[in-house]
Amino acid sequence: MPYTYRVDIYRAIADRTRRAILDELVDRSGQSLFELCGRLIMKHGISSSRQAISQHLDVLEAAGLIRTRREGRSKLHWFVGAPLKAIGERWPVSTDEDTSHSTDEDIEK
Amino acid sequence: MRINLSGVVVDDQQRALQFYTETLGFRVKHNIPMGEHAWITVVSPEAPEGTELVLEPAGHPAVIPFRKALVEDGIPYTSFAVDDVEAEHERLVAEGVRFVQPPTDLGTVVTAVFDDTCGNLIQIMEEKAQP
Numbered sequence: 001m002p003y004t005y006r007v008d009i010y011r012a013i014a015d016r017t018r019r020a021i022l023d024e025l026v027d028r029s030g031q032s033l034f035e036l037c038g039r040l041i042m043k044h045g046i047s048s049s050r051q052a053i054s055q056h057l058d059v060l061e062a063a064g065l066i067r068t069r070r071e072g073r074s075k076l077h078w079f080v081g082a083p084l085k086a087i088g089e090r091w092p093v094s095t096d097e098d099t100s101h102s103t104d105e106d107i108e109k
Numbered sequence: 110m111r112i113n114l115s116g117v118v119v120d121d122q123q124r125a126l127q128f129y130t131e132t133l134g135f136r137v138k139h140n141i142p143m144g145e146h147a148w149i150t151v152v153s154p155e156a157p158e159g160t161e162l163v164l165e166p167a168g169h170p171a172v173i174p175f176r177k178a179l180v181e182d183g184i185p186y187t188s189f190a191v192d193d194v195e196a197e198h199e200r201l202v203a204e205g206v207r208f209v210q211p212p213t214d215l216g217t218v219v220t221a222v223f224d225d226t227c228g229n230l231i232q233i234m235e236e237k238a239q240p
């Protein structure tokens with residue numbers, strides 16, 4: 001029986017801000033809340049409060065998509081991709097199909 | 110009206126004095142003994158008549174939870190201007206300074222955040238030339 005997370009993966013990635021958070025953590029692992037908020041404002045135009053971003057981080061952590069660790073006295077966040085494997089296992093992609101897909105940028109256009 | 114003083118609250122004034130002068134490169138402007146603590150200010154050698162930074166002792170009980178919460182979320186409460194964040198980062202890492210955020214290009218600015226070893230996170234910021 002695979003380990004189940006408190007928040008399911010589909011709900012976790014159904015939100016644009018949470019997807020942007022994952023994008024930024026893939027860009028650089030081990031970020032503080034402050035750094036993430038700065039990147040979300042400057043690079044994505046997402047100016048949610050620190051409180052709101054903190055709640056998004058809780059959801060992502062509950063879905064197993066991020067892990068936190070203390071470094072010195074600061075709490076830093078890491079992306080964990082493993083739970084996403086469940087999606088590909090549930091709906092496998094055959095090798096002969098067109099794998100182009102839309103991104104957040106395409107949706108916004 | 111002008112801003113003449115700003116401050117950082119430090120765990121240990123003497124250790125802070127050492128870090129802010131020897132490691133960061135600021136100069137002592139005032140160092141006046143005041144009983145248990147001292148009135149210590151430093152200035153940038155690039156602006157010796159400019160804003161003084163007070164190295165304030167962390168005596169008030171409210172300071173402890175306040176600073177702890179800021180550091181936990183990686184929030185720098187003080188920011189210094191530099192010409193080249195990458196170069197400063199390289200220089201300070203060589204001095205053994207720990208960065209919680211390496212140089213990050215945020216479009217109009219480049220920033221980095223380090224631990225001042227006295228209980229604070231400090232941001233350095235470079236404003237990029239506008240194209």
